[in-house]
Amino acid sequence: MDSSHFLQTAVVFLLATVIAVPLTKRFRLGSVLGYLLAGVVIGPQLLGLVSDTEGVAAISEFGVVLMLFVIGLELSPQRLWVMRRSVFGTGLLQVLSCSLAIGAAAYYLFGLSGSAAAIIGGSLALSSTAFGLQILGERKEAGSAYGRQAFAILLFQDLAAIPLIAAVPLLASSSSAQGIDLLAMLRTIVVIALVMVGGRYLLRQVFRFVARADSVEVSTATALLVVMGTALLMELAHVSTTLGAFLAGVLLADSEYRHELESHIEPFKGLLLGLFFISVGMSMDLSLLLHQPLLVLELVIALMLLKGVLLWPLGRWLGELERTDALRLAVLLACGGEFAFVVLKLATGQQLLSARQNGLLVLAITLSMALTPLLVALVAKLLGGKSKKPTRAYDIIDTHAPRVIIAGYGRMGQIVARVLRAQGIPFVALDHSVEQLDLVQRFGNVTDIFYGDPARPELLRAAQADKAEVFVLASDDPESSLRVARVVRRQYPHLKIIARARNRQHVWRLMDLGIDEPVRETLYSSLKLTRKALEALGLAPEQAADQVERFRRQDAELIKLQYAVYDDEAKLVQTTREALADLEKLFEADAEPSAARIRQRDVDVPLAGSD
Template identity: 40%
Template sequence: MQPYLVSILPKSGVFKATSSTIFKYQEHSMVANGGSLYLQSLMILGGAIIAAPLFKRLGLGTVLGYLAAGITIGPVARLIADGEEFLHFSELGVVFLLFIIGLELNPSRLWSLRHSIFGLGTAQVLLCGAALAALGVYLAGLDTEAAIIIGFGLALSSTAFAMQVLEDRAETNQKHGQRAFAILLFQDLAIVPILAIIPALSPNEPSQASAGFHLATAIASIAALVIAGRYLINPMFRIIANTGAREVMIAAALFVVLGSASLLQYAGLSMAMGAFIAGVLLAESSYRHELEADIEPFRGIFLGLFFVAVGLSLNLSVILEYWAVILAAVPIFMATKIVIIYLLCRIFRSSHNDAVRIAFLLPQGGEFAFVLFSAASAAAIISSALGSELVAAVTVSMALTPLSVAIGSRLLIKDKADDIIEENFDGAGSDVLMIGFSRYGQIAAQILLAGGIDVTVIDSSSNRVRAAGKFGFRIYFGDGTRKDVLEAAGIRKAKIVAICTHKKSTTNHIVNLIQSEYPDVRLFVRSYDREHTLQLRAQGVEYELRETFESGLLFGQRTLEGLGLSEANAYAIREDVRQRDEDRLHVQASEGIMAGRHLLFNKPVTPEPLVKPTREGQRIDKSDDGQRAPSPQETAAAPVAAE
């Protein structure tokens, strides 16, 4: 059985693999419609290009725009007759999406989400499935077998819709976004046992041997994918990278995604799960960012086409024929899921607002429901007519996702307690632990991220944490002066701790704490001023930098260039000043803050009186008591010493 990217043909109950679906669709379109596939593709792309920006501009989101384009082109204008075939092909967008998500989740971070995945995720699938099955028995009069399949099919949510909404709202890396993803990930895993019970519920004679064979095949396929990911894929990319052929690297990236997806599909699992596992295995690869850049364009276009295809596949004739049933069923099953997911999130210690966000994000039916209902129809558990009704109901629920999220946003509570962010360090632990994320830290983090370095950031400002999360940064709320916070943030895994706090006293406290508790940790520290630099060097930090030093040097260089000096000469002067400053620091470290004045550049000032002096002047190198007075150079050097 190949449960993902299959045709939904309730009357025949036949499963067709993606590749055969695509080829048959192309053959049918080219022969029956005289080469209209090209024109259909243009219509779909044109509709997406027009609708998505328009709906985004209206504040309705790109997902609703894609859906509107599909509904207009398909069911309304009837420019494309068979939207379901196109839907199965465009589901490759979900495959690429899961691969990219996997790239962002290294195994250690995935392990840190285990409580949300196997705790909250398990509870959601079981309770929602049981509740919806019970409603099917008592409200719709379904038999037990059909109710179980329908209940658990509707308990699953749409990964594509939910993740796109989170991405549009820049909430993927926020706590509720991570928990929603954990639930979706478990749902992808749950499809396997749910599909496995279909033969047992079928009125046809079940085959125990067949079920055991599929289970063994699934386990063997996952093991093969893990082995290939660890020992074959990285060497392959290394060889390809050495050739310098960019197009071959892109082809290899597509091969890895589609190959891993197909392997698990033929084993009876989902293509999306195969792509996700491949992504996780490559998350710590040196080619991670290259792969993400190569796959991202395909992910974007196929995911957009998937939303268009959902609109195309909306069967208006079924909706019109069974409108009363669908009108009652969709709100009931969505409301049931909202209530259960909200309560479960509260039990698992989510705040009210996070629980509301998650519950109203995941009430729709998902892509896997299509698979289950097709399989149930083939196994004679449900009728073909009922299968068509369920597919229409799931499609309508998907289309209602943006509306559901908008309703949930109105139920959020805004109070002071909501501004307090819980110290949660799920997924923390990187090569660099950055403490403080003000302007200085943000600039430094950009350099590290551009270099492919994973950074864990903690900051004690809830406003800064919330704002940074909207831009996609993985930042945690916490006080860097506390040992327990540093432990939770993964200081023992960090190769370097970058202290970017802006208060001198706070910085000193953190440096002292880390040097006493973690003496082997390398410290890179933001210095407040010259005296602070000398103090930090005396404490033995590996690297320090005054917060205004580099910007002042560059500003001076650019000013010289603005006055006509060549860039090379201005740069040479800047570097000379930098070296003099370093030499002066070495002298001051041993002789005190006033030492090294001879290394400063200064120009003596000759005062010109604005009014006639009232008495005769005297030599400026003599004081009233006959002692030598400080020279202008010495006078000018005094304030500089404390810079």
């Protein structure tokens, strides 16, 4: 390929991506669909701007390799253990039931071979992780009951895709006249064992050696070398390259280099994966949609209906979801997924499927993905409102009378609890997040932390709030903290409330409830950061501390001054400008020789929040 042709092709790809992806994301159809549509438009069947589809496909397949490496990196054993029931229970049954049902339909209704039916069943059982997580994120339902079940099922599907990809060459050899190639199976097992053992003992040593160079470019090159080297080794042994990349990721999942590797690989993965989906769109056979629209439509309806019918009882009974949430789960995961493109393309290359069969299935999967956001929105409108948060009975609080009650056991609440525990001060911590409690309980046998909504009066009574002295309001949700503060102030006026505030508006609303001096969550760390920045610029530590302390005092005065007018935006702006002008005058005065005595006097008061 000459340089001008290469540049022309690159410009076409980038232009199509820049136009198509933002449009589909604007209509909440997802970036994957945007890449597919871009490929269709610039492909040989419409505009014909790119004709070398085979060359593009060969390059883009490396995006799938990188994607599987990243999936392997994210495969945390702790995460799987916490979600083991949903992942290996609901997820496993979903993949098995859908694979068997779809495979049986392909075998008996369409007369495909056993190997082809198995590949079709396994690939169509997988849903779109990209679409599912994106929809949950946009609707803010990732933490809902059905959102957690959907995430667990998608996680198992990602795991199931690996052996499915690896099984395609084996199924191709078993469908040949010679039957199953035992030598090929043995070779696969030996190569996997070599990668696992060699990677376990060599990869960390390699990354430890490279880390000493302290070079971002070398670290990126090493990450790509690991992925490409493992894939090449697998290819030379006639084993799936994607399986090798996944195994390399798994071997490094619990290493100290995991996050650094992921940050180096992510840009390459995103670009090449987008290129892969564009190549899939370019290879789509639109003539099938024009000449056999009813067949394509029947495949789409059959796929989504069959998966939805099987998903609903799994979510309802095994996932213990309500009827409405089970329906939401079924609609969200009824479509096909991006891994199906990979599996079907590989199966077509191994001659398990014909080009026409592959074209029909790719069209059906693409249309099902396009319909999913619309169906999710329609079901949400019909059911009304959002999915309920996961329900769980509040914990029974059986403990001695505490001196302190902590509401919210996140980052700030945990620090308070650790200090109190070290001082031997009895406390009770309450948190309304199931995930947070599960996370904390993984790291030790804690007996003073309980699940429940601190805004419920009966829970506060069970926590013996009437006998406590201090109530630490450490929740990171402003509305939730205000609701808790109202209940505590009304029912237990003797409690001294120490409240965390998100911002100035939150401070003022807490002050409305009679809470003195709420603690802004980023104020003191920001002051300390500023002090260190001033010291790095050459100021003496005493002078830096003095200037930061002056700012803190004036900001505290400004908070109290603006509290009286915080509902008047014009006065807020005016007081902020006046405070800034006063601060500038103070710092100008500091530059005069006569200010030295004043600074010395002020330094005697230590900077709040300093070590």
